[in-house]
Amino acid sequence: MQTTNKFVPGLDGVVASETAISLLDTKEEKIIIRGYELIELSRENDFLDMVHLLLENSLPTAEEKEKLDKKLKDNYGLPKEIYDILKLLPKDTHPMDGLRTGLSSLGGFDKDLLDFSTEVNKDRAYDLLAKLPALIVNSYHILNGDEPIEPRQDLSYGANFLYMVTGRVPSKLEEEIFDRALLLYSEHEMPNSTFTARVIASTMSDLYGALTGAVASLKGYLHGGANEAVMHDLLKADSASEFEELIMNKLRNKEKVMGFGHRVYMKKMDPRALVMKDALKQLCEAKGDYKLLEMCEAGEKVMEREIGIYPNLDYYVAPCYWLLDIPIPLYTPIFYGSRASGLTAHVIEQHDNNRLFRPRVKYTGEQYSPIK
Ligand SMILES: CC(=O)SCCNC(=O)CCNC(=O)[C@H](O)C(C)(C)COP(=O)(O)OP(=O)(O)OC[C@H]1O[C@@H](n2cnc3c(N)ncnc32)[C@H](O)[C@@H]1OP(=O)(O)O
Ligand SMILES: O=C([O-])CC(=O)C(=O)O
Structure with a gap:
């Protein structure tokens, strides 16, 4: 064990992890995501491209993108029990807390919960990304006493997400702007929520647990809130x-x-x-x-x-x-829906090459004295 005595409040500037996923390159003023630049990606690509880039380490070919789109659409549906659980929450629960509860409960439906192999983790990540729009939006509708809205397979991933929020099919401009925000929010190196997810994953806890912790982190107003x-x-x-x-x-x-x-x-x-x-x-x-x-x-x-x-x-x-007519309590949950793409990539990377996070402290309490 190496110990450095330097305490840095808030871990400001401390390098906490190696990663091949992303870097905020402050010298070059670029946000690098797997070798591409985020702002350039936002001009040329959409959120599904980003999902593929984050989870497969490459931008998709047309065929790969079609397969990804189908894979997500095939898994849009949520277990009915998740809606039953959400219906039990007090009506003034914030949708981020509804999301936290729903996401946590989803773990129980995973038959391979303790298989952390890259392939199973990736399938789990895609399944989660497929289900998140319905979980996010419908937890909001249920908390408002409304019925859940069924996802629409004939719309793009982003257009369906926005449709479920507003109940109307967005215009082309609305769809593009919503998708651009999804893409921009998808990954950002080592913010508090990503660090939280990696710390949890480093005990070899499961993806749902790590991502549930990240919801709580993102909710705070110093971060996604x-x-x-x-x-x-x-x-x-x-x-x-x-x-x-x-x-x-x-x-x-x-x-x-x-x-x-x-x-x-x-x-x-x-x-x-x-x-x-x-x-x-x-x-x-x-x-x-x-x-x-x-x-x-x-x-x-x-x-x-x-x-x-x-x-x-x-x-x-x-x-x-x-x-875009999005109700305010859905702003942070939607941010999360996008960030889940980066978070799942980080949890997979952590599981694939793990060392437990366990730092030390600068003790400011009383010096030892024997109990009389
Ligand atoms: C997607 C995201 O999560 S982005 C972040 C979203 N969060 C926000 O917008 C909340 C408002 N912003 C903030 O609170 C901060 O800028 C943070 C939390 C994002 C960064 O915080 P830190 O790196 O810890 O910086 P810290 O809070 O110490 O600020 C440094 C100085 O700038 C000031 N400062 C920083 N941000 C702000 C702000 N938004 N408004 C007023 N003053 C600010 C601080 O008061 C502090 O001043 P001081 O040195 O005179 O005390
Ligand atoms: O990087 C951060 O600390 C916060 C942020 O902007 C993000 O998570 O997108």
Whole structure:
């Protein structure tokens, strides 16, 4: 055992793992996913390409993509018992907690639960990605006292996901923007939720357990929960100047402004946010109403001017989801639905080449004294 005495709060900058999945290359300003660059991928590819890239280490051929699409669609259905379990939850349960419960319960339906071979883990990952839209959206519907919505096989993965949320088939632009957000959210190196999943997987616990822990991690407002918090803030103002005032008040009160800042890109804008800012422009243009864009731009300017901190992805995803008619409590669960693609790749990688995570502490308690 090697011990270093250096304590780094929040493990800021600490290298916790080797991975061949992704890297935030801050020198080159690139988000590398298995050798490709995320922003370039967002221009040329869709979420299913990303799923294939993450789980198979290559972009799919047309034939592979068709097979993947079919594999997911064939497994859309959830065991009826999962809906029965969700119906037992108190109605004010947050959909992230509904998702956490449903996901955890799914483990019991896996006949090979303790087979961690790469192939079985991969099949399990595809099965989960197939089921997540129904689990996420229907846990929300059930918690609202509504009936679950059946997935539609005739729509693309993203269009079906969005259809189940709103109950209407999205326009081409809505489908593309929703899919782009899925792709951008899919993988981001070693955020708290990925670290959580890998720590759990490192005890040779199963994929459902590791992914359930990651739901709890992503829910917090310092991480994925920020996208919901951003929208709540935007709705408190009615114009760019009111939103600027709201942010100034938060700064005066030393409060964090949601959707800004990032452990890795603190002094720069998250490159993914720029892509979603463009998407917001497109959605505003389609609606002929630019208010949300003007408010967000005003917020961006005031944060740069006052404290030199820039938007992260959640800041520009939130108003896009709003314009896509997605209810706010589904923002973080949908983020999770996308991130599950990266998380499953990380759990597989951890199981394939494992060493138990077990760090040490800097002790700040009382010195030893014998019990009298
Ligand atoms: C997809 C994602 O998960 S992206 C992250 C989503 N989360 C958010 O948007 C929540 C708001 N942002 C934050 O709280 C932070 O920027 C985090 C959690 C993302 C990163 O946190 P850390 O790397 O630990 O940075 P930390 O919180 O220590 O901030 C450093 C300094 O910047 C300030 N700061 C950072 N972010 C913000 C913010 N959003 N609003 C106001 N001040 C901020 C801090 O107050 C701190 O100032 P100080 O040194 O004067 O005390
Ligand atoms: O990388 C992080 O710490 C948080 C983040 O942006 C993400 O998970 O997408």
